[in-house]
Amino acid sequence: MRAPSRTGASLAPSPLPGFVLSGIALPGFVLSGIVLSRIVLAGIVLALSLVMPPRPARAQASADTLRIAWRDVIADPTPYYSALRATLVLAHQAWDGLLYRDPETLQIKPAMAASWKWVDDTTLDFTLRPDVHFHNGDPFTAEDVVYTVSTVLNDPKIAVPSNYLFLAGAEKLDDLHVRLKLRRIFPAALEYIAMVLPILPHAYRERVGAEGFAQAPIGAGPYRISRVDGLREIDLERFEDYYPSSPKSRPAIARLAIAQVADAASEIDQLLTGQADWIWQFNPDQIPRITANPDLLALQAESMRVIYLGLDAAGRTGADNPLTKVKVRQAIFHAIDRAAIARQLVQGGARPLDAPCFPTQFGCDAGAAIRYDYNPDEARRLLAEAGYPDGFETDLVSYILPQWTEAVSGYLQTVGITPRLNQLPTAAAIQRTADGRSPLALGTWGSYSINDVSAILPYFFTGGSNDYAGDPEVAALVVAGGSVTSADERRRNYSAAIRLITERALWMPLSTYVTTYGLRRTLNFRPFQDELPRFYLYSWK
Numbered sequence: 280m281r282a283p284s285r286t287g288a289s290l291a292p293s294p295l296p297g298f299v300l301s302g303i304a305l306p307g308f309v310l311s312g313i314v315l316s317r318i319v320l321a322g323i324v325l326a327l328s329l330v331m332p333p334r335p336a337r338a339q340a341s342a343d344t345l346r347i348a349w350r351d352v353i354a355d356p357t358p359y360y361s362a363l364r365a366t367l368v369l370a371h372q373a374w375d376g377l378l379y380r381d382p383e384t385l386q387i388k389p390a391m392a393a394s395w396k397w398v399d400d401t402t403l404d405f406t407l408r409p410d411v412h413f414h415n416g417d418p419f420t421a422e423d424v425v426y427t428v429s430t431v432l433n434d435p436k437i438a439v440p441s442n443y444l445f446l447a448g449a450e451k452l453d454d455l456h457v458r459l460k461l462r463r464i465f466p467a468a469l470e471y472i473a474m475v476l477p478i479l480p481h482a483y484r485e486r487v488g489a490e491g492f493a494q495a496p497i498g499a500g501p502y503r504i505s506r507v508d509g510l511r512e513i514d515l516e517r518f519e520d521y522y523p524s525s526p527k528s529r530p531a532i533a534r535l536a537i538a539q540v541a542d543a544a545s546e547i548d549q550l551l552t553g554q555a556d557w558i559w560q561f562n563p564d565q566i567p568r569i570t571a572n573p574d575l576l577a578l579q580a581e582s583m584r585v586i587y588l589g590l591d592a593a594g595r596t597g598a599d600n601p602l603t604k605v606k607v608r609q610a611i612f613h614a615i616d617r618a619a620i621a622r623q624l625v626q627g628g629a630r631p632l633d634a635p636c637f638p639t640q641f642g643c644d645a646g647a648a649i650r651y652d653y654n655p656d657e658a659r660r661l662l663a664e665a666g667y668p669d670g671f672e673t674d675l676v677s678y679i680l681p682q683w684t685e686a687v688s689g690y691l692q693t694v695g696i697t698p699r700l701n702q703l704p705t706a707a708a709i710q711r712t713a714d715g716r717s718p719l720a721l722g723t724w725g726s727y728s729i730n731d732v733s734a735i736l737p738y739f740f741t742g743g744s745n746d747y748a749g750d751p752e753v754a755a756l757v758v759a760g761g762s763v764t765s766a767d768e769r770r771r772n773y774s775a776a777i778r779l780i781t782e783r784a785l786w787m788p789l790s791t792y793v794t795t796y797g798l799r800r801t802l803n804f805r806p807f808q809d810e811l812p813r814f815y816l817y818s819w820k
């Protein structure tokens with residue numbers, strides 16, 4: 280068998296099977312004095328021929344209310360019970376953590392904690408701010424930190440337990456001092472504490488219970504949740520007693536009104552008909568419709584997220600699954616033109632990927648990855664050698680845009696693999712994969728915006744519900760990479776893991792992800808690469 284090339288020039292990208300899309304120019308863009316090389320400002324074209332009036336009860340700037348529409352449905356606003364990006368976004372508005380990561384510099388700053396220090400390699404002591412209160416007026420103390428850590432370590436409903444495997448527990452030293460114990464050396468600990476450890480109110484949540492908290496949640500963030508209307512709407516209002524020492528600052532906009540809509544068409548309609556002021560994650564094909572309205576703006580920005588194809592190398596969906604054979608998986612790597620998908624479908628400056636991580640993440644060594652050129656003939660040869668000269672059928676589960684799913688399906692069909700498409704809502708697709716029922720799974724992973732490969736590789740390769748590789752050698756390297764303080768040793772372990780992951784074709788990165796945003800021109804908005812809109816930083820013009 281011919282080994283896949285690591286250094287050879289890739290073939291020129293071919294047209295997507297069944298797709299003919301015109302290109303879009305992608306110049307750099309300077310916004311608020313910061314060069315955002317992958318942000319595209321779409322220009323004004325013509326006014327829409329039909330504009331319906333907005334809901335008078337939620338008149339945008341005049342009522343100081345930012346109306347948001349998104350397709351993700353948050354069934355329970357509790358920050359830890361969903362892997363949806365929208366849940367993380369909501370958490371950063373309504374909750375705070377001990378630490379805060381600056382979105383521009385990526386530096387870790389004090390938040391609910393005034394300071395911290397390392398006692399030893401696995402012990403962190405925090406001094407808490409005395410002026411922090413939860414939305415119901417309860418003072419924040421060490422008890423709340425201990426309760427939160429205990430919850431994430433013991434509650435079976437935690438959606439992404441791999442985010443907290445580094446924690447061993449928390450100990451109250453006194454009301455304003457708390458100690459966190461780590462299970463092992465974990466160099467990215469401060470990043471995780473800042474990004475994925477929002478503090479829950481101990482006394483209030485114990486009093487109302489988990490179900491009561493879902494209906495009337497409180498945190499200590501710049502906005503407080505004022506109303507949860509089933510699965511349809513979540514309203515927030517500025518928390519007037521927000522602690523002035525917070526690095527987030529007091530919000531300029533008084534209220535947020537989030538509509539959780541059923542589908543992409545509804546989301547676009549909300550913006551075009553004046554019912555929403557801000558949307559995101561829509562198909563870039565819709566940009567001309569948005570910019571045809573002189574009151575609207577469309578942006579594209581590369582995000583700290585990757586689009587991937589998961590493959591059942593471990594045989595979780597059946598021992599006779601063809602995907603358990605390495606040559607079959609390598610054939611799939613050769614069958615899909617990642618460069619064309621990035622350029623023609625994702626657009627906005629998306630980049631094809633060889634390594635299973637986002638390029639800026641610590642430990643993401645693209646040079647260690649085996650490179651697979653787009654080569655359908657090689658794919659067919661490998662399938663024949665694996666015993667499938669006529670190809671085979673399998674299931675392809677996806678929650679990404681249907682056009683992207685169909686493109687991947689088209690490439691596979693070209694070499695003889697016939698996918699049965701299962702296009703599902705995000706939560707349903709994620710659950711099906713976690714249950715071990717996805718031979719091929721198309722998805723995206725944003726690493727909870729953590730700029731370290733410890734936020735992506737353990738999720739897919741260390742035995743959790745999303746591990747379809749089942750490779751103990753890879754798992755050991757990934758664990759080792761997150762268990763030492765030496766940066767060089769961490770890099771060596773992660774590089775070795777990346778080489779094996781790609782050599783054995785265990786998990787296929789397709790491209791970086793470009794987030795689309797649609798908004799009113801009256802909104803001062805800037806996207807951040809970590810894909811976390813910070814509504815508390817935005818204002819009306």
